[in-house]
Amino acid sequence: MITLSSDFGSPYPAAMKGVICQATDARIEDIAHDFPRQDVRAAAFWLTQTLPYFPPAVHCVVVDPGVGTDRNAIVVRAGEHALVGPDNGVLLPVARELAENGGRAADAFEVFTWAYDDPASSTFHGRDVFAPAAAAVHDTGVENIESRPETTLTDDYVALQFPDPSVDGDEATGEILVVDDFGNAVTNIPGDVLGDRFGGTVTVDGAEAPVRRAYAAVDPGQRLVTVGSHGNVELAVNRGRGDEAFGVSTGDAVTLSVH
Amino acid sequence: MITLSSDFGSPYPAAMKGVICQATDARIEDIAHDFPRQDVRAAAFWLTQTLPYFPPAVHCVVVDPGVGTDRNAIVVRAGEHALVGPDNGVLLPVARELAENGGRAADAFEVFTWAYDDPASSTFHGRDVFAPAAAAVHDTGVENIESRPETTLTDDYVALQFPDPSVDGDEATGEILVVDDFGNAVTNIPGDVLGDRFGGTVTVDGAEAPVRRAYAAVDPGQRLVTVGSHGNVELAVNRGRGDEAFGVSTGDAVTLSVH
Amino acid sequence: MITLSSDFGSPYPAAMKGVICQATDARIEDIAHDFPRQDVRAAAFWLTQTLPYFPPAVHCVVVDPGVGTDRNAIVVRAGEHALVGPDNGVLLPVARELAENGGRAADAFEVFTWAYDDPASSTFHGRDVFAPAAAAVHDTGVENIESRPETTLTDDYVALQFPDPSVDGDEATGEILVVDDFGNAVTNIPGDVLGDRFGGTVTVDGAEAPVRRAYAAVDPGQRLVTVGSHGNVELAVNRGRGDEAFGVSTGDAVTLSVH
Numbered sequence: 065m066i067t068l069s070s071d072f073g074s075p076y077p078a079a080m081k082g083v084i085c086q087a088t089d090a091r092i093e094d095i096a097h098d099f100p101r102q103d104v105r106a107a108a109f110w111l112t113q114t115l116p117y118f119p120p121a122v123h124c125v126v127v128d129p130g131v132g133t134d135r136n137a138i139v140v141r142a143g144e145h146a147l148v149g150p151d152n153g154v155l156l157p158v159a160r161e162l163a164e165n166g167g168r169a170a171d172a173f174e175v176f177t178w179a180y181d182d183p184a185s186s187t188f189h190g191r192d193v194f195a196p197a198a199a200a201v202h203d204t205g206v207e208n209i210e211s212r213p214e215t216t217l218t219d220d221y222v223a224l225q226f227p228d229p230s231v232d233g234d235e236a237t238g239e240i241l242v243v244d245d246f247g248n249a250v251t252n253i254p255g256d257v258l259g260d261r262f263g264g265t266v267t268v269d270g271a272e273a274p275v276r277r278a279y280a281a282v283d284p285g286q287r288l289v290t291v292g293s294h295g296n297v298e299l300a301v302n303r304g305r306g307d308e309a310f311g312v313s314t315g316d317a318v319t320l321s322v323h
Numbered sequence: 324m325i326t327l328s329s330d331f332g333s334p335y336p337a338a339m340k341g342v343i344c345q346a347t348d349a350r351i352e353d354i355a356h357d358f359p360r361q362d363v364r365a366a367a368f369w370l371t372q373t374l375p376y377f378p379p380a381v382h383c384v385v386v387d388p389g390v391g392t393d394r395n396a397i398v399v400r401a402g403e404h405a406l407v408g409p410d411n412g413v414l415l416p417v418a419r420e421l422a423e424n425g426g427r428a429a430d431a432f433e434v435f436t437w438a439y440d441d442p443a444s445s446t447f448h449g450r451d452v453f454a455p456a457a458a459a460v461h462d463t464g465v466e467n468i469e470s471r472p473e474t475t476l477t478d479d480y481v482a483l484q485f486p487d488p489s490v491d492g493d494e495a496t497g498e499i500l501v502v503d504d505f506g507n508a509v510t511n512i513p514g515d516v517l518g519d520r521f522g523g524t525v526t527v528d529g530a531e532a533p534v535r536r537a538y539a540a541v542d543p544g545q546r547l548v549t550v551g552s553h554g555n556v557e558l559a560v561n562r563g564r565g566d567e568a569f570g571v572s573t574g575d576a577v578t579l580s581v582h
Numbered sequence: 583m584i585t586l587s588s589d590f591g592s593p594y595p596a597a598m599k600g601v602i603c604q605a606t607d608a609r610i611e612d613i614a615h616d617f618p619r620q621d622v623r624a625a626a627f628w629l630t631q632t633l634p635y636f637p638p639a640v641h642c643v644v645v646d647p648g649v650g651t652d653r654n655a656i657v658v659r660a661g662e663h664a665l666v667g668p669d670n671g672v673l674l675p676v677a678r679e680l681a682e683n684g685g686r687a688a689d690a691f692e693v694f695t696w697a698y699d700d701p702a703s704s705t706f707h708g709r710d711v712f713a714p715a716a717a718a719v720h721d722t723g724v725e726n727i728e729s730r731p732e733t734t735l736t737d738d739y740v741a742l743q744f745p746d747p748s749v750d751g752d753e754a755t756g757e758i759l760v761v762d763d764f765g766n767a768v769t770n771i772p773g774d775v776l777g778d779r780f781g782g783t784v785t786v787d788g789a790e791a792p793v794r795r796a797y798a799a800v801d802p803g804q805r806l807v808t809v810g811s812h813g814n815v816e817l818a819v820n821r822g823r824g825d826e827a828f829g830v831s832t833g834d835a836v837t838l839s840v841h
Contacts, residue, residue: 132796
């Protein structure tokens with residue numbers, strides 16, 4: 065199986081599918097093609113939440129602000145999975161997650177550069193570089209990546225880390241990593257800082273808000289603080305948009321007081 | 324085959340696909356993941372228009388404003404199809420349609436509750452409850468649903484009905500059920516109230532409008548009343564948005580006079 | 583394989599998939615369903631950029647402003663591919679591209695009308711006419727199209743041509759064909775008019791702009807003129823929207839001076 069992820073919108077991903085279908089009979093599944101444009105960190109976050117649910121597969125991930133420049137193309141092996149994409153950090157948090165998810169250490173992955181000839185286009189490496197590479201890795205087998213002449217094992221790659229939240233006694237400071245399509249604002253603050261506050265309240269940037277396990281535990285239109293499916297603190301509104309109600313957007317700092 | 328429908332937008336449905344791919348080799352087809360948020364009735368309407376065109380399949384449908392509360396998960400068997408989702412009414416109109424479509428009575432379906440342990444997340448039962456249930460039902464077989472230990476046959480479920488239009492002589496009063504992506508406003512008024520008015524006019528909320536079989540039977544930008552592919556009266560504009568031209572949106576009352 | 587393309591948005595394409603799944607086991611791949619509404623030329627442009635990357639397939643393409651009127655349904659054979667859709671020109675540029683891509687002359691394709699009975703709906707021929715036709719052509723085989731009783735070979739069809747740019751010495755005048763999801767404005771001016779200007783500048787509608795091979799060759803937020811993956815001149819902004827920065831939208835004239 066080959067999965068496809070990008071910030072390409074539509075219809076560019078279809079050309080990638082065509083290239084892959086010409087090269088292999090592998091099943092193709094789309095993850096998403098509407099990741100926030102050129103936001104490497106947001107894509108990395110969503111993929112850590114999604115790809116570990118898949119069976120072993122080759123995941124082609126193209127969020128690539130540096131397309132056409134001399135950044136490398138890389139292939140990462142993490143357990144029985146492989147990740148293919150530009151060397152800009154987007155693959156690394158996912159590789160750690162896939163490794164841990166497979167019962168290994170978070171750094172139990174290997175990175176290979178993938179050499180390619182000048183492609184047809186300087187603006188569409190998804191079609192001309194990464195889709196063919198994903199098909200080749202798939203048909204070669206994830207366990208045999210190093211047998212491909214294009215690959216060189218490397219420890220020189222871009223190592224994106226999510227920002228660390230700071231937790232100090234009753235107060236945690238973090239930031240909004242992403243806002244999902246519902247308007248839920250996902251922070252980088254781990255859910256366990258909420259401890260036993262479920263049913264009670266916390267203070268978010270100075271204003272009190274109820275802490276609940278489910279959106280529907282407050283009335284429609286009401287704010288709540290919850291732990292999302294990712295395990296992080298999330299600012300939400302039952303049947304509404306948390307980002308608007310809390311006045312936050314991606315990258316904003318947020319302070320939580322469990323007073 | 325397993326089909327997926329939700330109001331999740333992107334990328335949450337991909338995690339559901341991953342869970343299903345881990346559990347079964349079933350083919351997966353997306354119906355839509357952009358149903359109006361938490362609008363159980365709109366999703367039910369669209370699914371009655373769509374799922375009967377599919378061959379026998381397990382349809383996983385997650386529009387779930389009550390996620391994380393104690394509403395049941397249910398599985399509905401309608402002919403050779405099964406529907407899996409929350410017990411909030413969304414599955415019922417589709418079950419009736421699938422039953423009738425298979426030549427049975429509209430109430431020839433069976434509802435089972437589906438017991439589940441507390442899932443990993445209180446906010447993402449699509450991934451943690453419904454996707455695994457759909458895979459299990461698929462591999463068990465629709466004809467063997469009751470053999471699953473999670474199931475209990477029940478006649479206690481939420482029974483969503485679409486609102487009935489009122490037809491009185493020359494006048495029909497109904498409401499806008501949904502507005503489609505083209506801006507066509509779909510009413511709950513059956514198309515046959517238009518009788519032989521095709522080529523003529525009717526009055527919509529007091530203003531006259533032509534009745535035509537095809538959008539292109541009026542000039543671009545002109546309003547028309549037609550019968551949509553669903554068989555209901557639809558307010559439209561050729562190459563434009565009917566909702567704006569008629570000043571209506573979902574839930575609005577509309578009165579049609581075939582004077 | 584059957585591919586699906588339309589301007590239907592969501593969820594109408596799902597009913598087409600259901601119809602196809604009932605008729606055949608063919609693999610289905612979506613190209614795009616968000617082509618600009620009823621913009622036959624934009625759909626034709628995108629499909630010329632996409633379908634040639636696919637292996638031999640039946641491509642069902644429904645951008646159909648004349649649905650329900652007496653325009654024909656047609657099937658076009660271009661090499662080992664077939665195209666199925668309304669006779670409004672949308673299929674022709676793609677047929678030329680598929681023919682040339684297969685090493686033939688641009689006019690080495692054949693057009694057949696496809697006879698159909700009055701379908702269930704006058705507003706949804708995608709579901710009632712084109713999806714069944716695509717499944718039938720697929721299972722009959724592209725090489726046997728004429729064996730279908732519905733088909734009649736014809737040379738009477740709508741022949742959409744993209745507008746020709748005018749190139750006169752140092753100056754080229756063309757128009758914006760489409761704007762992609764990134765905001766890149768794609769012209770109909772061939773990339774080779776830029777000659778050796780890469781690294782230098784050209785004048786676009788009187789204002790100077792740098793010419794570069796990659797978006798990231800200018801600073802974020804800066805304008806550039808480049809050659810897109812389609813081979814045409816493109817007006818872009820690194821990590822921004824070219825259409826806004828250059829003040830253009832689909833159909834606008836644009837003049838390039840390589841002074």
